[in-house]
Amino acid sequence: MALVKYLKSTDLKSWLAELAQENRVFAPRYEGEAVIFAPFDPEQEIFIKYAATAPPKKTVFPQSERLVDFMYSKDPEDLSRIKIEAQEVLPQGTAVVFGGRPCDVRGFTMFDRVYMAEEATDIYYKARRDNTSFITLACDATENTCFCHWVNSSPSDPTGSDVLAIPVEGGFLLKAVSDRGETLLTSQLLSAGENRVEEGERVCKEVADSLSQAPDLANSPKKLLEVFDNIEFWQDVSAKCLSCGTCTYLCPTCYCFNITDETQGMKGSRIRSWDNCMSALFTMEASGHNPRPTKAHRLKNRVGHKFSYYPDLHDGVISCCGCGRCIKSCPAGVDIREIVLKAIAFEPTVVEG
């Protein structure tokens, strides 16, 4: 049996403080009106009542990061000649993320297939991914935007996590789900957890039982391709969309990025930043041609990528973790669940005669 421990709620901060001695520790807390993952600060309250406004995506994939630094120097013999040196800037150190939800953490497994592919591995992503541990908080309640169970997951899914923390009376049952997870459970603050396993299982089962029946999405890859050329379908489902990109920035599985250069004097950096496929500029070519000229085309690509193209390339795995943030935070009320179901149910009208 895997290692299980019990942590009293009142010892949570002390435990994280211990972990923070050797790692950068991130935990969810209020910043302004949003709950985000921030470096652990014992002075601040950890907020775990429900899932954070933004997922812990940035702990492994920062919103912006330097990839390459470059330096210019002038050739003293010929000042018009500029010598350029370029140097990689690799991430350093280890991190522990506490309080991500199963959906949030499982989202990284969708990154992994793209960023750590056999033929081309992104060493920046890999360095952080390999050095970041996740103590994931199982959900003891769900919101009406939650749909992890639609996409082959559950409120206590340990996929991608190192430790699963299940809320039980007075604290957390901590289950190691990886070798690395076991090494995180050595603190003197933790007590034996075996006698709470049953309670933990009951908590997980109660939440799972409270979920409504999930629709079958097995046809989504095929059906979304079938409506690809039906621009009216996409104009209809994107009518409310403001192209603001909130859905992409808050999505645990949205992994697209931009690369831009910044310079200051004789130095500069090549920087990677999160990008947003809902923006018209995302695919705009220098000639002025844009293969996705309207928001209907762009929403089609976002939904199509998650529920059709990605599964097509990755063993049928849907690139959506069902966290529901895109639904909850959309200022216009666009609901990705409705779009996918509508595409699955779509039958072309047969014109008679």
Added chain:
Amino acid sequence: MNNKNLYLPEMATIQEVIEETHNIITFRVTLNNQEAMKNFSFQPGNVGQLSAFGIGESTFVINSPPSRMEYLQFSVMRSGEVTSNLHTLKAGDQIGVRAPLGNHFPYEDMKGKDIVFVGGGIGMAPLRTLLLFMLDNRSDYGKITLLYGARSPLDMAFNYELQDWLDRDDLDTYLTIDAEFEGWKHNVGLIPNVLLDIAPSAENSVAITCGPPIMIKFTLQALEKLGFKDEQIVTTLEKRMKCGVGICGRCNIGSSYVCKDGPVYTGAQLKELPNEL
């Protein structure tokens, strides 16, 4: 899994800059690391990202063939921020190169066949790689026909080698421009129309075409009229790209990433893809 940094360009030196037209220049570059240059290997059709440090990167085909490795050649049409900056570079300047990227022309499958190249404007660049590669391995291929068109003689790149191509016995070269031009001795007319006049046989042939989208569209129709089947047609696509290795997520057509699964596609492959060119 290899630990190569996908985003770190190799530093290279521009050996020569050729002014092709009013908006196209060609760079001949060598990697500064001599070992890397010696070991550099690629296939006709592979592309690379050129860096203007401080501005950004853009994707260009390597338009010299792997059979001529004294330098790597890239042609750059001035159209945006990066290309405008690249146009300021001179021989001796430093440039960043990430290459080779992407797939390549299926030249093995073309062995023993007649080859028809149809290039428009800067679209001649990827065809040049394969054309020179085939000329360097001439006995592997049947009859080779080249139709190269541009708006006017002033818009025609690779001027310095066109005469050689015209003179060769083992290559049928046709040049065309859109409208009459003083002193022009070759064809006048749009590429698809001239192609129909030349009427190369589709039998045991492969057509390779590249150019502006509108030219490709009508060239594909002309090829169809001449009896070319989808699987006998090869083209290369362009998209806005950043990473060049299938990660950053913007150049996809459905589940195909033009930067890594392309840029070379057969007509049959294109028909399989969703319609989002």
